[in-house]
Amino acid sequence: MPELVALEERQRQTARPLDPNNPLAVVAPGTTFETVSEQISSIVLTRKIPLFWWCTFGFGVFLFVVFGVAITYLLAKGIGIWGVQIPVAWAFAITNFVWWIGIGHAGTLISAFLLLMNQSWRSSINRFAEAMTIFAVMCAGMFPLFHLGRAWIFYWILPYPNTMTAQPNFRSPLVWDVFAVSTYFTISVLFWYIGMIPDLGTLRDRATGGFKKGFYGVLSFGWRGSSHHWKLHKTACLLLAGIATPLVLSVHTVVSFDFTIAILPGWHSTIFPPYFVAGAIYSGFAMVLVLGIPLRAVYGLHNLITVRHLNNCGKLMLVTGLFLAYTYLIEPFTAWYSGNDFEMYTVHNRAVGPHSWSYWLVILLNVVIPQALWFYKVRTRVIPLFTVSMVVLVGMWVERFMIIVTALDRDFLPSSWSNFIATFWDNAMFWGSIGMFIVLFMLFVRFLPMIPMSEVRELLPFSRPGGGTEK
Amino acid sequence: MNDFGTYGMVAEFDNPTDLVEAAHEIKRKGYRRFEAYTPYAIRDLEEIIPGRNLVPPIVLIGGLIGSATAWTMEYYIAAIDYPINVGGRPLYSWPMFIPILFELTVLFAGTFAFVGTLALCGLPRPHFPLFNLPEFSGASSSRFFLCVEKRDPMYDSEATAESFRDLNSIGVWEVENV
Structure with missing residues (x-):
């Protein structure tokens, strides 16, 4: 085709040399407007579904069924089937909630904060990271919902005119949480969708069957890529990024208020908001890598998710992990410095009490092992990076468990002390939520464009008229 | 093609540089009702094709x-x-x-x-006159289009097409308004 030759000729003439300070490419050489469109849309439209997809999807469906059984049994019997009691009234459910919602944070950070910071490398990973956010928030929402006990009247927590003439208490962080999480979910969906509209237009134009064309045509709202539309679209994305950045910080801050506004030793601390946000971003980047590394291998996306992305995500994990290590250090210090017996006892209980395994596991998994990320060779090789990411995901779950259970089981009054033992149904709910996440994510990979084609086109070295990159 | 029911004159380009040059030239010739269709946002076009951003x-x-x-x-x-x-x-x-x-x-x-x-x-709008042109499907992948609408006072089937042909376009079509 003569047009393609002209394009590639221009590419050779205008390609920008790599920054000598950062010799890793964001998009591999040889990628053109046509190849990126074909590569991403063929995953959805024409390519055979890989065996990996079927296996993962099948595994996800299995766990999802477990989730359904666990919820059905829970609704029939009540939350007594879990190991929760007084004083450990919060255990797995809230651990899972905080863990899932934290994972979501990296998606918004990549799509919103890095957009404001003009970090163009984020483009190719932002779509699936945002999808991860949405599905993680959906999983997170399940736990407070079912922890209510009578989930079918959950709408009582919302302010609406009702015959009971009762209203929520706006001074309660639990009510703030309802607003924060539902806003976060809505804004994430809108931001994700508005960014996807041009790519859905590409799928519509490249689809061959009438049904597929209609399906993506409806989803794309009839996007036609006019320059006026692009301008409005860019402005909307930028503004959404601007409001999503403080939003993402507010969400985990409000989640941490659920703890820190209570007067319980081990929870009642002003370091909690930054502590929670750092932990959220830490686990979120781990999840981005755990999802991104297999996708890259299975779908051959090495030219779009490059070593540069792995390196940068590794660096961000290292930084947020160090924030977290700092708070682990400062927590016992403030307890000691306060001179408060109850605060000091909580630290003591964490280190040598019945759940001390969780404390030392957290130190090992979140602080010691991730120090491997200092090494370039760990950050740029898939197997070590994937392993460290899995370690961090486990570590962050154990951290939330440690914060919740070790503060509750030894409260002010020794006569009410108790121990928490997880039951089968606690575990079934947790693993079931992972199944729900896998199912949703695999459906996303199958039916929607997982790399934002329009944004990757802007990164190509000849996308700017006259040469250079548009971004 | 008869003039009744014409949406406009469309030119196709294979790269952003030619498109932006063409848009400049079309504007210089005095056309006002024209629009570019591109597979990604091109900042230079924002200056050439002004519009209110509310x-x-x-x-x-x-x-x-x-x-x-x-x-x-x-x-x-x-x-x-x-x-x-x-x-x-x-x-x-x-x-x-x-x-x-x-x-x-x-x-x-x-x-x-x-x-x-x-x-x-103006979305959702499932149909648009330019979708009648089979080549236009490239506008969402790797092709760049410029369209002078018929409502432009300077619009003239012969002259507009001729100016497009002088601007490195790889195809020029008159599109019906259906």
Whole structure:
């Protein structure tokens, strides 16, 4: 085709040399407007579904069924089937909630904060990271919902005119949480969708069957890529990024208020908001890598998710992990410095009490092992990076468990002390939520464009008229 | 093709440089009703093809409505409709209203951004005259199009097509308005 030759000729003439300070490419050489469109849309439209997809999807469906059984049994019997009691009234459910919602944070950070910071490398990973956010928030929402006990009247927590003439208490962080999480979910969906509209237009134009064309045509709202539309679209994305950045910080801050506004030793601390946000971003980047590394291998996306992305995500994990290590250090210090017996006892209980395994596991998994990320060779090789990411995901779950259970089981009054033992149904709910996440994510990979084609086109070295990159 | 029911004259380009040069040239010749269709956002076109961008004021209005809604709701419920006396603390405890005020501001601003942008774009609109041109499907992948609309006073089937042909276009078509 003569047009393609002209394009590639221009590419050779205008390609920008790599920054000598950062010799890793964001998009591999040889990628053109046509190849990126074909590569991403063929995953959805024409390519055979890989065996990996079927296996993962099948595994996800299995766990999802477990989730359904666990919820059905829970609704029939009540939350007594879990190991929760007084004083450990919060255990797995809230651990899972905080863990899932934290994972979501990296998606918004990549799509919103890095957009404001003009970090163009984020483009190719932002779509699936945002999808991860949405599905993680959906999983997170399940736990407070079912922890209510009578989930079918959950709408009582919302302010609406009702015959009971009762209203929520706006001074309660639990009510703030309802607003924060539902806003976060809505804004994430809108931001994700508005960014996807041009790519859905590409799928519509490249689809061959009438049904597929209609399906993506409806989803794309009839996007036609006019320059006026692009301008409005860019402005909307930028503004959404601007409001999503403080939003993402507010969400985990409000989640941490659920703890820190209570007067319980081990929870009642002003370091909690930054502590929670750092932990959220830490686990979120781990999840981005755990999802991104297999996708890259299975779908051959090495030219779009490059070593540069792995390196940068590794660096961000290292930084947020160090924030977290700092708070682990400062927590016992403030307890000691306060001179408060109850605060000091909580630290003591964490280190040598019945759940001390969780404390030392957290130190090992979140602080010691991730120090491997200092090494370039760990950050740029898939197997070590994937392993460290899995370690961090486990570590962050154990951290939330440690914060919740070790503060509750030894409260002010020794006569009410108790121990928490997880039951089968606690575990079934947790693993079931992972199944729900896998199912949703695999459906996303199958039916929607997982790399934002329009944004990757802007990164190509000849996308700017006259040469250079548009971004 | 007869002139009745014509949408406009479309030219196809294979690279952004030629498109932007052509848009410049078309504007210099005095055309005003023209529009470029590209597979990604090209900043240079924003200057050549001006248009009002009302997204920021819409988002601002949304945010203000959100703040006002949140504050009114919280004040009415906490101080008037369902007052809860917690250790004699004031019913209008505004610092505790800030988190929800912030969340609803963001929620309304974001929703206005999404709905407002679509409305300003005139979307959803499943059909558009240019979709009649089979080549136009490339506009969402790797091709660049420039369209002079028939409502432009300078529009002339012969002359417009001729100027496009001089501008490195790889195809020129007159598209029907159906």
